Amino acid sequence: MNIETIENAEQFYGLRDEWNELLKRSASDTVFLTHEWLASWWKYLAEGRQLSILLARDKGQLVGILPVALREAQYSRMMPRVLELIGSGQIGSDYLDVIIAAGREPEVTAAFAEHLQQRRLMLQFSQLRTGACAVSGLANALANRGWIAAETKLNVCPYIDLIGLTWETYLDRLGSNIRKNLNRYFRILPKNFEMRLECAKAPEAAEAALEIVMELHKKRWEVAGTSEAFQSAEVIQFHREFVRLAAGQGWLRILVLWLNGQPAASLYGLRYGPTFYFYQSGFDPAFSKHSVGVATMGFAIKTAIEEGALEYDFLHGDEEYKFHWASATRDLGRIEVYPQNAGAQIYRQAIRLNRAARSMARRVLSKA
Secondary structure, three states: OEEEEEOOHHHHHOOHHHHHHHHHOEOOOOHHHOHHHHHHHHHHHOOOOEEOEEEEEEOOEEEEEEOEEEEOOEHHHOEOOEEEEOOOOOOOOOOOOOEEEOOOHHHHHHHHHHHHHHHOOEEEEEEEEOOOOHHHHHHHHHHOOOOEEEEEEEEEEEEEEOOOOOHHHHHHHOOHHHHHHHHHHHHHHHHHOOEEEEEEOOHHHHHHHHHHHHHHHHHHHHHHOOOOOOOOHHHHHHHHHHHHHHHHHOOEEEEEEEEOOEEEEEEEEEEEOOEEEEEEEEEOHHHHHHOHHHHHHHHHHHHHHHHOOOEEEOOOOOOHHHHHOOOEEEEEEEEEEEOOOHHHHHHHHHHHHHHHHHHHHHHHHHHO
């Protein structure tokens, strides 16, 4: 087993075909680990991190990827230099993980652990699918070498299991109020408006559809408060590049509900493998009394079912509206792994105290 370190962005960008082919052969396969998502993230949102991707090759064949970058010390947060997964932080990359060819996990994990043992840097891996990620195997391998691992639950991802469902049988499972309301919206909207529903999938339609999503999202939150989505030029550049790449791969699903020639609501989704991912949405408050946001979510779920998707994933967040549609959840967590040395233990205690202080400050401010 040979371990390579990729520290050059051009080398990273050149790995696309090999990267995605391995991802398809792994148990970690998700749109947020595709080369398209992570390379776009690196191009616009790396924020000074240093690329440090580990590749495991067996007789020249790629069998493992540890997609990490080095983040310098953040003394205000009591954080040392750490290796963290590419895609971390702002943007909402859920289900990050190590990518390993199915059936090769023990040996590849051991090879990565041996390499990391020599570097002795703290590892901080977030947005992990709790209980079903390859990172946990890597953390265990390092724990067997004397490292200390700590796991924390961060969030939940509500989802709908669509296996065996038709649109009609799914409606039967919904609460009676939302079922009746949804049927009413579907019936009344075409009567009251010249209505059309578009689903942007092709590269030539991608950017225009994204602009509609961002504009409607902005309008919706100007009325309701603030949102962390689409808040910086870098994030917008990321999405503009990614939707074009996603459309080229057939993953993009941006739904736009038009009423009387005006975009009333939109939904930014991705269909990757058996899963339809709901990423973001927006609507024009001028149409809010017609519940266009609810109707568009219904149209998106109906689209996913008709396409044969096996799951509709709302991604991270326990917002109440998601549970009007979904009854199942999976946990997202963070794993931190500390090398066994005095400095690492000092930082571990400092990080714990810093987080406790920030949590206390949030509670106090929320009551002020």
